[in-house]
Amino acid sequence: MAPGRVGVVGGGLAGLSAVLSLKQAGYDVHLFERSRLLGGKATSFSVGGVEVDNGQHVILACCTEFIDFVQQVERRDGIGEPLLRLQRRFQATILQPGGDTQLREFPLPAPLHLAASLARFSAVAPGDRLAIARAVLAARHPARDGETFAAWLDRHGQTVAARRAFWEPFLVPALNAPLDRVGARDALFVITTAFLRAGAARFGFCRVPLGEIAERAGHAADRVVRRAPVTGVEETAGHVSGLRVAGHLEHFDAVVLAVPPARLASLLGEPERFGVHGLDRFQTAPIVDVHLWYDRPLGLDFAAVLDSPAQWVFEKAPGYLCCSMSAADKYVSWKSEDLVDLCREELARVLPALRTAGFRHGAATRDRDATFIPLPGLPRPGPRTAVQGLVLAGSWTDTGWPATMESAVRSGRAAARSLISQLGEIDG
Numbered sequence: 001m002a003p004g005r006v007g008v009v010g011g012g013l014a015g016l017s018a019v020l021s022l023k024q025a026g027y028d029v030h031l032f033e034r035s036r037l038l039g040g041k042a043t044s045f046s047v048g049g050v051e052v053d054n055g056q057h058v059i060l061a062c063c064t065e066f067i068d069f070v071q072q073v074e075r076r077d078g079i080g081e082p083l084l085r086l087q088r089r090f091q092a093t094i095l096q097p098g099g100d101t102q103l104r105e106f107p108l109p110a111p112l113h114l115a116a117s118l119a120r121f122s123a124v125a126p127g128d129r130l131a132i133a134r135a136v137l138a139a140r141h142p143a144r145d146g147e148t149f150a151a152w153l154d155r156h157g158q159t160v161a162a163r164r165a166f167w168e169p170f171l172v173p174a175l176n177a178p179l180d181r182v183g184a185r186d187a188l189f190v191i192t193t194a195f196l197r198a199g200a201a202r203f204g205f206c207r208v209p210l211g212e213i214a215e216r217a218g219h220a221a222d223r224v225v226r227r228a229p230v231t232g233v234e235e236t237a238g239h240v241s242g243l244r245v246a247g248h249l250e251h252f253d254a255v256v257l258a259v260p261p262a263r264l265a266s267l268l269g270e271p272e273r274f275g276v277h278g279l280d281r282f283q284t285a286p287i288v289d290v291h292l293w294y295d296r297p298l299g300l301d302f303a304a305v306l307d308s309p310a311q312w313v314f315e316k317a318p319g320y321l322c323c324s325m326s327a328a329d330k331y332v333s334w335k336s337e338d339l340v341d342l343c344r345e346e347l348a349r350v351l352p353a354l355r356t357a358g359f360r361h362g363a364a365t366r367d368r369d370a371t372f373i374p375l376p377g378l379p380r381p382g383p384r385t386a387v388q389g390l391v392l393a394g395s396w397t398d399t400g401w402p403a404t405m406e407s408a409v410r411s412g413r414a415a416a417r418s419l420i421s422q423l424g425e426i427d428g
Contacts, residue, residue, distance in 0.1 A: 004028070010040065019217065061200050070084050087204065093304070101123050115133065142188075182373065189402070285328075289322060294358060310347060311324055382418075383411070
């Protein structure tokens with residue numbers, strides 16, 4: 001068929017990924033975003049004259065589709081320097097007042113690549129190290145139906161000390177929820193994907209603000225409408241026909257709805273009529289990021305802070321530390337200055353270098369509904385709906401991944417593939 005006209009609602013990573021894929025296929029793509037910024041849950045904005053990222057902004061090397069998305073932006077804009085920084089080999093420092101320890105990867109085949117480091121992991125007793133190693137290997141086997149990850153840990157003999165030093169630091173941020181609320185299947189996916197593949201757990205982040213990458217990706221669209229009040233979807237005889245925007249109808253051959261579940265329910269009015277069910281079952285959790293600037297480089301890579309609300313910290317630029325607080329229900333309503341003071345105090349307990357470094361300023365960013373909680377048995381819809389030419393995208397859809405930037409990119413690409421297939425069927 002001749003390339004059609006496609007409307008994409010939502011300028012987050014899911015919508016932007018769909019835009020890039022559809023443009024590559026030759027479609028006329030119009031992007032609608034209800035805020036002034038592109039990037040959605042993974043964007044950036046100016047705080048005190050400094051551009052900082054909000055929400056999720058750390059990736060692992062196993063996030064191959066997100067990495068490819070960023071490289072796609074690099075190629076499109078002819079950028080010579082890589083926009084991503086990725087560890088050459090996985091390494092994480094575990095910080096606690098009694099002294100730090102490290103987990104690192106060795107150049108060995110999986111699962112031996114982490115075994116030597118785990119054998120010397122001083123944050124737990126030798127018996128716990130062996131139990132952790134056995135549980136990591138057991139993650140290759142399916143979980144029980146409806147089982148929480150906390151119950152799975154109980155079943156595999158994980159002590160309070162093992163949870164505190166290993167499982168909670170790595171799995172709570174990955175799933176953005178307490179371990180007694182997440183499904184074991186989702187947690188086991190994280191373990192097998194990141195820790196049971198050599199090189200997969202390497203940390204990374206964007207060298208430029210996420211908002212800049214989003215804006216560059218948005219340039220691919222034929223038209224970008226910001227602060228766009230999309231209020232509904234029109235369908236005729238079982239096929240999507242357009243979007244209601246600012247009180248009038250815009251006609252489209254196909255539509256991608258790349259929005260969160262609550263917003264999707266509002267746009268569809270009666271989701272069940274479109275073959276979409278269970279949107280009211282999704283629950284969300286917040287992420288808080290605290291940004292701290294010091295007068296000197298601190299030489300810190302990625303570090304977990306045990307028994308601390310600061311959770312993870314990394315040096316994003318010389319002297320610029322970012323603390324990431326996942327499942328931050330207790331702290332999301334705190335004033336920014338209180339969050340800054342909290343993280344400064346927490347880091348000073350475990351990083352002696354901060355006691356002599358000069359503090360310049362700090363800021364806090366937050367997203368109250370950063371990600372959905374992967375509850376046990378939660379059904380997630382795929383891209384296709386009951387209406388021809390209408391597809392869904394978003395990190396919460398059925399990508400097989402938890403709600404991450406990787407999941408968002410995968411969903412947008414899956415939505416584009418589904419549309420291209422459907423429009424080809426119509427033409428055929």
